[in-house]
Amino acid sequence: MTTLLMPKATAVWLVENTSLTFEQIADFCNLHPLEVKAIADGEAATGIKGFDPIMHGQLTREELDKANSDPNHRLKLSVSKVRLPEPPKRKGPRYTPLSRRQDRPNAILWLLRNHPELKDAQIMRLVGTTKSTIASIKERTHWQSSTLSPLDPVTLGLCSQMDLDFEVNRAAKDRPAVVEPAGQTLLKAEETTGANAARDENEDLDVSAVFAKLKQLKGPDEDE
Numbered sequence: 001m002t003t004l005l006m007p008k009a010t011a012v013w014l015v016e017n018t019s020l021t022f023e024q025i026a027d028f029c030n031l032h033p034l035e036v037k038a039i040a041d042g043e044a045a046t047g048i049k050g051f052d053p054i055m056h057g058q059l060t061r062e063e064l065d066k067a068n069s070d071p072n073h074r075l076k077l078s079v080s081k082v083r084l085p086e087p088p089k090r091k092g093p094r095y096t097p098l099s100r101r102q103d104r105p106n107a108i109l110w111l112l113r114n115h116p117e118l119k120d121a122q123i124m125r126l127v128g129t130t131k132s133t134i135a136s137i138k139e140r141t142h143w144q145s146s147t148l149s150p151l152d153p154v155t156l157g158l159c160s161q162m163d164l165d166f167e168v169n170r171a172a173k174d175r176p177a178v179v180e181p182a183g184q185t186l187l188k189a190e191e192t193t194g195a196n197a198a199r200d201e202n203e204d205l206d207v208s209a210v211f212a213k214l215k216q217l218k219g220p221d222e223d224e
Contacts, residue, residue: 004058004077006051007031008039013050015040018064021071028059028075103156104129108137110150117171126159126167 004010007029014025015036022036029036038044053059060078067073107127111118112134118126120134136142154161 004029004053005056008045009048009051010053010058011036011039012045012048013052016050017052019068020075024067024071024073024075028077103151104158105133105137105142105144105148106151107153107156107158108134109148110152112138113150115168115171118167119171122167122171126163127153128158 008031011025011029011031014020014028018025022033022040025031026033026036035044054061054064058078059075063076063078067075104127108123108129111123111126120131123129123134124131133142137145137148142148153159154164
């Protein structure tokens with residue numbers, strides 16, 4: 001919806017350059033008729049320079065002429081045909097309402113305990129804080145350290161669950177993969193079968209040697 005630019009300055013210009021009634025000017029500029037009367041009497045807006053709405057495309061000359069000839073005619077604001085690009089989103093810490101700012105240290109403590117993988121910049125984006133505040137809470141030098149209690153920033157309304165999940169997933173991707181220590185591994189089939197065969201062969205040799213020894217011992221006894 002198109003809104004009037006500089007309503008008081010526009011009212012000053014209309015008072016000085018037209019014969020419109022106070023009600024017409026007040027209706028167009030969204031002011032009170034008594035305020036327009038004060039402008040005309042020099043009691044208000046004395047230091048404000050008039051703003052020409054025709055030059056700036058907010059009022060047409062035809063519309064102004066209709067209102068000058070008819071005191072009951074209400075001025076209509078011109079709709080600009082030029083579409084201005086939307087201003088870029090401001091990058092920086094999230095704005096936090098005054099009523100919620102006292103809860104930010106508790107939210108920071110909750111994030112540090114439950115999501116230590118988050119970087120300081122991510123915490124700053126989530127709750128709209130500063131790096132020095134995060135450092136003071138980490139080092140327990142914050143002036144409220146003795147009374148802080150970890151509170152979920154989503155529950156406090158400092159950020160949305162979607163924003164928190166996004167930052168946590170991003171931190172998880174940036175974190176290096178954990179390499180598990182190598183444990184015992186299975187031997188190859190050739191190694192196990194070879195070892196078993198050698199052990200069986202040694203056992204056969206040991207049995208044969210035992211029987212040979214027994215025969216030698218029995219031999220002299222039988223001769224006696």
